[in-house]
Amino acid sequence: MEDKRILYVSSEVVPYLAENEVSLMSYDVPKMINDQGGQIRIFMPRYGNINERRHQLHEVIRLSGMNLVVNDMDMPLIIKVASIPKERIQVYFIDNDEYFKRKATFTDEDGTLYPDNDERSIFFAKGVVETVKKLNWVPDIIHVHGWLAAMLPIYMKHFYKDEALFADTKIVTSVYGQGFEGTLDNAMLKKVMFDNVPEGDVKMLEVPNYENIMKASIAHSDALIIASETLPNGLLQAVKDSGKPYLEYVPKDNFAGAYTNFYKTQVL
Numbered sequence: 001m002e003d004k005r006i007l008y009v010s011s012e013v014v015p016y017l018a019e020n021e022v023s024l025m026s027y028d029v030p031k032m033i034n035d036q037g038g039q040i041r042i043f044m045p046r047y048g049n050i051n052e053r054r055h056q057l058h059e060v061i062r063l064s065g066m067n068l069v070v071n072d073m074d075m076p077l078i079i080k081v082a083s084i085p086k087e088r089i090q091v092y093f094i095d096n097d098e099y100f101k102r103k104a105t106f107t108d109e110d111g112t113l114y115p116d117n118d119e120r121s122i123f124f125a126k127g128v129v130e131t132v133k134k135l136n137w138v139p140d141i142i143h144v145h146g147w148l149a150a151m152l153p154i155y156m157k158h159f160y161k162d163e164a165l166f167a168d169t170k171i172v173t174s175v176y177g178q179g180f181e182g183t184l185d186n187a188m189l190k191k192v193m194f195d196n197v198p199e200g201d202v203k204m205l206e207v208p209n210y211e212n213i214m215k216a217s218i219a220h221s222d223a224l225i226i227a228s229e230t231l232p233n234g235l236l237q238a239v240k241d242s243g244k245p246y247l248e249y250v251p252k253d254n255f256a257g258a259y260t261n262f263y264k265t266q267v268l
Helices: 021-035 117-135 151-157 188-193 210-219 233-241 252-267
Strands: 005-010 039-045 067-070 073-076 078-084 089-095 141-145 170-175 223-226
Touching: 005 021, 005 117, 021 039, 021 089, 021 141, 021 252, 039 117, 067 117, 089 117, 117 151, 117 188, 141 151, 151 170, 151 210, 170 210, 170 252, 210 233, 223 233, 223 252
Parallel strands: 005 039, 005 141, 039 089, 141 170, 170 223
Antiparallel strands: 067 073, 078 089
């Protein structure tokens, strides 16, 4: 994988958030590629429960300052950056006071999903792409982890489809069993359609639950990885019926060879 450029876009990454299946793989896979001589960037949201002082986050003024439109509202984009100690891996954080200042990730203290999680997901997807454009860094692969990042494949295939920078970029989505209970805002489909995404391509977002959001992401990816030992039957079937190259689940202890081979033979 030497000199290949891979952009990792994740809703959760250790050491900035607690360890779980998504956050661990969102660290382990980039580290593996970095160790192989690949060029990597990691993007994640800057949730309010990330300790900026401890992790030495700082704002990148030249990348911050633009406004992104979400559901006809201008939302300022702030970009922060940090380095994972000892690994020489840079992590970029997508921030906005309205969406990411609260001191938790996806739910309030009672476990209730934040009502604007759908807009946070759209903002995150747009923020990643706009920042990569400003960096003028052309990824060979974009690898997506976690449901809050799941809008990125959809926006890449529609909203950003004419961006020459990404003409040869392939999108890989890891599909996890770890999701959320209930649904996001029922107006999510309209908000996505506001950005000229055809209704027929994201019709499943009429009911924006975890499974349907991931099905929309699967439909707009170029390749897929089954990242959990068990998936909901509907998601497993969606992967297998997609017609896309996919990698069966590989235990964490020996994922490195399988992921590298998948990138080389099925994606690039």
